[in-house]
Amino acid sequence: MAAHVETTDPAAVPLPRCLPPGFTADRFRVFVPRLAGVVGRENVTVIGADMPLDDGDYQTVDCLTHDMHFLYDRGEFVGSAITFPRSAGEVQAVVSLCNELGMPIWTVSRGHNIGYGGAAPRVPGSLVLNMGRHMNRILEVNADECWCLLEPGVSYIQLYEYLAERGLQDRLWLDSPELGFGSVIGNALDHGVGFTPYGDHWMVHCGMEVVLANGDIVRTGMGAMSSPEGRQQAREGVAPVDQKPNDHWQLFPYGFGPITDGLFSMSNNGIVTKMGMWVS
Incomplete structure (x- = not known):
C-alpha cells in the first residue's frame, strides 16, 4: 500500500x-x-x-x-x-x-x-x-492591470471562485478549457486552449519562475530584473528565490536578451513554480 x-x-x-x-x-x-x-x-x-x-x-x-x-x-x-x-x-x-x-x-x-x-x-x-497539494496559492490578482500571478496547483475553478468572492467576475473574464478542474499553469504549458479571444493560454502567459535541472532558479521576461527591495535582500544574503521581484513582471513579457519562455513549455527543461497570466 x-x-x-x-x-x-x-x-x-x-x-x-x-x-x-x-x-x-x-x-x-x-x-x-x-x-x-x-x-x-x-x-x-x-x-x-x-x-x-x-x-x-x-x-x-x-x-x-x-x-x-x-x-x-x-x-x-x-x-x-x-x-x-x-x-x-x-x-x-x-x-x-x-x-x-x-x-x-x-x-x-x-x-x-x-x-x-x-x-x-x-x-x-x-x-x-x-505541485498541487501545497503550491496552490493565488499570489496576486491585479484588477486594474488585468493579470494574476499563480502557483502550479491553482485550478480554473479555484481562480474563478477567487474572482467571484471579490466581486471581480464582471471586470475580469477568465477563459477556461472545457474541464475547469485542471491547472491554469499546466494547461498553458501544454498549449491548452479555451473559448474567448484569450483562448490561447500560452499566448497570454507573462513571466515565469522556473527551477532548472541543476537546482538554480530563473525568472523570465521582466522578472529577470530585480526590484529595489530585491536588491537590498540580495545584499543581505537572502536567497534569490525569496527576493522580491519587480512590480512589472506580469505587464510585459520580454526582458533583455533572448526570449527563453518557450524552453519550458511542453518540455522537461525546468519546473515552473510561478507564472503570470493575463485575464481579460
Missing part, C-alpha cells in the same frame, strides 16, 4: 512497487529519509508493491500513481514515491537531492492532464513531484 514515511531509519523504509532503472533498493532507502528531511515526512508517500492501483474518478482525478487511461498494462508507468513540496525553495532542494543520488523526476501540477497520461511518469520508478 502507499505509505507515508514514518521513520528516518533507512532500514525501515518500505520498498516501492517499482524502482528506476539502475537505482538500487539500498540507495532508495537512503534517498527517502533525506527527501523527508526536505519536505517533511507527511509529504512523502512510497508507492508500495501491495498498493492497489485505483483509477479513481476523472472528475476528482486523485490518481497520482499511474495512467488512469492506460492502453496496455496499468502498472507499466508507475512511480516509486510521490512528494508534495511546499515552496519553490523546497523544489530546488528536491531537484538537488535527485541530482546527487540519480533519482529521475516526473513533475505534475495537479495530475489532471488526463488526455496525456495524468501523473504517470514516463520513466518507471521516478519520483512524482506533485
